[in-house]
Amino acid sequence: MRSIVLLILGSGGLAVGLTALAGGSGEDPDAVAPAMETPTAEPAPGTDDDGRGADGRGADTRQEARLDGGTDDDRVRSWRSRRNRYPAPDFTPDEWEPPAGPVRIALQAGHWRASEAPEELYGLRTGGTYAAGLAEWEVNLALAERTGDMLAELGYEVDILPAVVPPDYHAHLFIAIHADGAADPAARGFRVAAPGRDYTGRAQEMVDLLRDTYGEATGLRRLPDATRRMRNYYAFNVRRYEHSLDPRTIALILETGFLTSPSDREVIVDDPDRVARGIVEAVKAFPITALPAESAPPGPPAPDGPAAR
Numbered sequence: 001m002r003s004i005v006l007l008i009l010g011s012g013g014l015a016v017g018l019t020a021l022a023g024g025s026g027e028d029p030d031a032v033a034p035a036m037e038t039p040t041a042e043p044a045p046g047t048d049d050d051g052r053g054a055d056g057r058g059a060d061t062r063q064e065a066r067l068d069g070g071t072d073d074d075r076v077r078s079w080r081s082r083r084n085r086y087p088a089p090d091f092t093p094d095e096w097e098p099p100a101g102p103v104r105i106a107l108q109a110g111h112w113r114a115s116e117a118p119e120e121l122y123g124l125r126t127g128g129t130y131a132a133g134l135a136e137w138e139v140n141l142a143l144a145e146r147t148g149d150m151l152a153e154l155g156y157e158v159d160i161l162p163a164v165v166p167p168d169y170h171a172h173l174f175i176a177i178h179a180d181g182a183a184d185p186a187a188r189g190f191r192v193a194a195p196g197r198d199y200t201g202r203a204q205e206m207v208d209l210l211r212d213t214y215g216e217a218t219g220l221r222r223l224p225d226a227t228r229r230m231r232n233y234y235a236f237n238v239r240r241y242e243h244s245l246d247p248r249t250i251a252l253i254l255e256t257g258f259l260t261s262p263s264d265r266e267v268i269v270d271d272p273d274r275v276a277r278g279i280v281e282a283v284k285a286f287p288i289t290a291l292p293a294e295s296a297p298p299g300p301p302a303p304d305g306p307a308a309r
C-alpha cells in the first residue's frame with residue numbers, strides 16, 4: 001500500500017508563505033547541505049556550497065546574528081558547534097541490518113510542502129527550480145506518485161515523503177527525487193548520488209544499478225559526476241538535523257533531468273512512466289529490496305528441494 005507520511009513539525013516551523021516554490025535557476029539548490037566531513041573540510045561561509053538553500057546554515061547564521069550580533073568568526077564557530085549535535089550511529093556497515101517487516105521504499109518528492117520546513121531547515125523554504133510554467137515540486141511529486149503506484153502494485157510498502165523527512169525516518173531504501181535547473185536550456189541529463197557519508201555501506205551499489213536502469217528506461221543523458229550538493233543532501237545529514245533519515249536507511253538522491261531542458265521535459269514531464277520504470281527496475285534488482293522468490297511461477301519441486309530432506 002502507499003501512504004502519505006504526515007509531519008509533526010518541531011518548534012517554530014509553521015507560518016511561512018508560499019513564495020518558496022518559485023525558486024531561481026542554477027544547479028538544483030535544494031540539494032545543498034553543509035559538509036558532513038571533518039570540520040577542516042568545511043567550506044567557508046559565503047562560498048557557493050553554503051549559500052542559500054537547503055543547508056539550514058542561513059538560519060543558523062541569521063539566528064546567531066540576531067542573538068549576539070557577533071562577528072563572522074563567532075558565527076562560524078557557532079555554526080560548527082551545531083554540526084554534530086546528534087550522536088553518530090553506533091554500528092558499522094558489517095553490523096548493518098535492514099528493518100524488520102515488509103520491504104519499505106520511501107520516495108521523497110523534492111520541495112513538496114517545503115514551506116512547512118522547520119527552523120533547522122529554514123533554507124529549504126526557498127528552494128527548487130521553476131521552468132515552463134512548472135514548479136519543480138509538482139514534477140517531483142508526479143514522478144514519486146507514479147513510481148510509488150508501480151511499486152505498490154508489485155507488493156512494496158511505499159511512503160511518499162515531502163521535502164522535510166520525519167525525524168529518524170527508517171526504511172529499506174530512500175530515494176530523493178529532484179529535477180535540475182540551469183540558465184542554459186541546453187543543459188540536460190540525469191545524475192544519481194549516494195550520501196557523502198553512507199553509514200550502511202550499501203548505497204553505492206544501488207546508485208550504480210539505478211544509473212543503468214534509469215538511463216536505459218529514459219534514454220536521458222547520464223551526467224558523469226554527482227555534485228557535492230547531492231552527496232551532502234540535508235536528509236542524509238543525521239548528525240546535524242533532527243529531520244533526517246535514520247542512518248540505517250539506505251539512501252540516494254536522483255536528479256531526474258533538467259526541468260529547464262525542453263528535451264528532458266519530454267521525459268520527466270510528458271512521460272513519467274519511463275522515469276518510474278527506471279526507478280522500479282533498480283529497486284527490483286537491488287538485493288536488499290528485491291522481490292521475494294516465491295513470486296516465481298509454481299512448478300515441480302526441485303530434486304534437492306524440501307521433498308528430498
Ligand SMILES: [Zn+2]
Nearest residue numbers: 028030110178
Ligand atoms: Zn530539487
